[in-house]
Amino acid sequence: MFGLANPELGVLMLALFIVFIMLGFPIAFTLMALGVAFGWLAMGDTVFALVVQRAYSVMANDVLVSIPLFVFMGYIIERANILDRLFYSLQLSLKGVPGALAVATLATCAIFATATGIVGAVVTLMGLLAFPAMLRAGYDTKLSAGVVCAGGCLGILIPPSVMLILYGATAGVSVPKLYAGALFPGLMLAGLYMLYVIVRCWLNPALAPKLPPEEYDVPRMVVFKALATSFFPLTLLILSVLGSIFFGLATPTEAAAVGSLGSLLLAAAYRSLSFRKVQESVVLTARTSAMVCWLFVGSFIFSSIFAYLGGHEPIKTFMAWVDPSPLMFMIIAQLIIFVLGWPLEWTEIIVIFVPIFLPLLQQFGVDPLFFGILIALNIQTSFLSPPVAMAPFYLKGVAPKHVTINEIFAGVMPFLWIVLVALILVYTFPGIALWLPNYLY
Secondary structure, three states: OOOOOOHHHHHHHHHHHHHHHHOOOOHHHHHHHHHHHHHHHHHOOHHHHHHHHHHHHHHOOOHHHHHHHHHHHHHHHHHOOHHHHHHHHHHHHOOOOOOHHHHHHHHHHHHHHHHHOOHHHHHHHHHHHHHHHHHHOOOOHHHHHHHHHHHHHHHHOOOOOHHHHHHHHHHOOOHHHHHHHHHHHHHHHHHHHHHHHHHHHHHOHHHOOOOOHHHHOOOHHHHHHHHHHHHHHHHHHHHHHHHHHHOOOOOHHHHHHHHHHHHHHHHHHOOOOOHHHHHHHHHHHHHHHHHHHHHHHHHHHHHHHHHHOOOOHHHHHHHHHHOOOHHHHHHHHHHHHHHHOOOOOHHHHHHHHHHHHHHHHHHOOOOHHHHHHHHHHHHHHHHOOOOOOHHHHHHHHHOOOOOOHHHHHHHHHHHHHHHHHHHHHHHHOOHHHHHHHHHHO
16 A cells, blocks of 8 residues: 555546546546545555545535536426527517627527526527528528537526536535626626627628518517517526525525426426426436536545545646746636646536645635636637537537538637637636625625
């Protein structure tokens, strides 16, 4: 058996994890297997008691109970055909804006992402609904693809984000504070997307031809009725859930339960609720929740053994040797997370690599809440940046055959630069992220 601290063994453990992930091994079980194996080498049979303790602590975490409830809420809304009503109403109300269909798509994505937080679901549904509509209207293929992919990723950042729940549980940061901190940056990013589309379509109208009058020349009462039956009910549900969390009226778990009930009532009001849709939503929720929980169990075991071996020490030594300023530390950390976004999904980044940075935050005077908001912004790029970008591949799976993956990749590149601009703005003006949580709490 090895001694108490063995940083070299910790680094080897981390390197093997990356190799096994590249080879396609299941992430959660790879984490557990490596944690148990290296733990047994370091601490003997005691590691098995640690495995049981960590598994129980994850399952008993009240914050994580909100994940299946929020996911269920999203799947019910997805299957209740609320999205097509919402897109149609926003399309009518924004008819006079340059690139109206693209702006309506981004607004729909922002609202729907807020309700679901599931990137794959939003990109796929908008790829089936809005993407063909934009192509039929003569919109530029690259612009249309970029709008759908970028808008679909907003659910990572805008509350109630599942990613923020996992970060809160990993970093020990209050989830309501994270939600309050992420609200303005998320809305700002969506606003920057819309501003880019409007300005670009205004400068080059050929990218987004105006719809023929017969498609949007409808009475105002029809527009108001469409908004009243789609936009307002869903927005009210979302604001009720988030408001109860922000103002301390309910915990995230309680708010998620109310949101799940509200989604069922909304689907029933639209006469879109059926036993089959509920059954599908329950099965998909169970699958997603099981993945998250097993991943969390594996990551807790892995990170515990990694810390026991002193795996953080080489990173601390490197940082001490570089002696970066707080700004340089933040740049290095965000660059590492950006690069990790190519081979890994955000779940692995949050539960495996974020704990490596957490001990360094106090050393450099970085607020863990602020650090989490920057990560949530940065991880937008994980779903957008080639060559391993999940959002373009989700869209490619439902796009017309003549649309190539290279066109989709070219379409998302301007939105990657916008995310970078948003990161710089939030870091330069921390009040964008910190004003609301400081005011409320």
